[in-house]
Amino acid sequence: MTETENILTRDSRDAMDDGAPSRHIGDQAQLSRELFANMAGLRLKLARVTRNPDLAADILQDAIVTALQKLNAGELSARTALDGFVYRVALNHLRNHQRKDKSPLSDQNAAAELADPRTHCMTESLQSAQWARVTRELLMEVKPVRDRELLVRFYLHEESKQELCEMFGLSDLHFNRVIFRARERFRELLSRRGLGRADFLSILAVF
């Protein structure tokens, strides 16, 4: 049984325990699956932060279940509010983990025992590989090479805009242009490869 099927089973069971009408179970299972797929970026970010892909999937799934319960209870009225709520809850988890991650180590030897986050997340999911392919395509289109470095340092190394502008001698205007155009192009490339958000939304039109 795959990871998604496991989650769906648990989600369906939760929905039934909550006494939701049986005709909603199938709909909610599908909705849960779509939400899970649409938030793959957040799930993988959580996996990198927690260094535990299973835990990341659980966090996201819990957020989805909570949101569905709220939807059933009428606390959430709109479909768009559901998306946002799930994301908010999951982001909150992410922030909590980041906060913990930054707390100083009490034992100096503990640092050596920590898993290397790079190796811990070495297993690439299919989605990661697809995004990597699109990202490579994007980087190859960006000219000059300095702007590629800017993107890598901003998005991957999470260096601040101010630091980067000072380091590269860039104006706000130039920085904004590079960041904005890269994002627009990335979105376009994702969409062209069938990896964009719109591809999932079309499935969700039934809700």
Added chain:
Amino acid sequence: MEVEAASAEEIDLIARYLAGRLSETESTRLEARVAAEPGLYERVEEVLRLQEGLAVLAQRDDLDALLREPPWRKRLGIWAAAAALALAVIGLGAWWASREPPAGVLALSVADLHMGARAPTIEGPYVFARTRGEASVLEIPRLNVRSAIELKFVPSVSSAGGRYRLTVQSSGAGGGGRALVGTLDSAAFGPDGYVTVFLDSAALRSGRYDLALEPSGSARADEGDRFEFRVP
């Protein structure tokens, strides 16, 4: 432009949130916005996907190659720089060869050379006259002090108006192009029987120079005298 700036600001906000660099209040505010603003979470998701894509490329050690200038592009850059430099040199050479002669390089008197307030040193005189047989090339030493070089000519052709035109050109020795140094159109016989002209030494570099003394107003290129001198 405003859309670009607003979007970039939003991306920056999202990136700072994801990097854990927002304050507690800012984070809570962004999370509330995500819940309330349709579409915002999709933009967060895009940033996350781009980050994940980059992270995978970094894991595969693919980023270094993407951040290096391709060798052919580097070579192209060097060739382009070399070509630009060559063009600049050629252009400068062409300009140098075609430029107007500096004013006051040749004059009928030392005073007309406009060489400053102090009375200049006079070097020479150097006498040019057509002679039979193989004439040796006159040498004018390279002068450390700016001087007025006195040139005296014995024209072999008479001029109807008693006036001569003197043209001085560098003859391209030493790798330079043929260039006009100066011209003077009103030289005349002096009381000593020579046509005397003064040349500013600052106009001379090492190399050979051609002198053409022709009757003023003459249209014939072969009419007149040709002399030569060199500066070591």
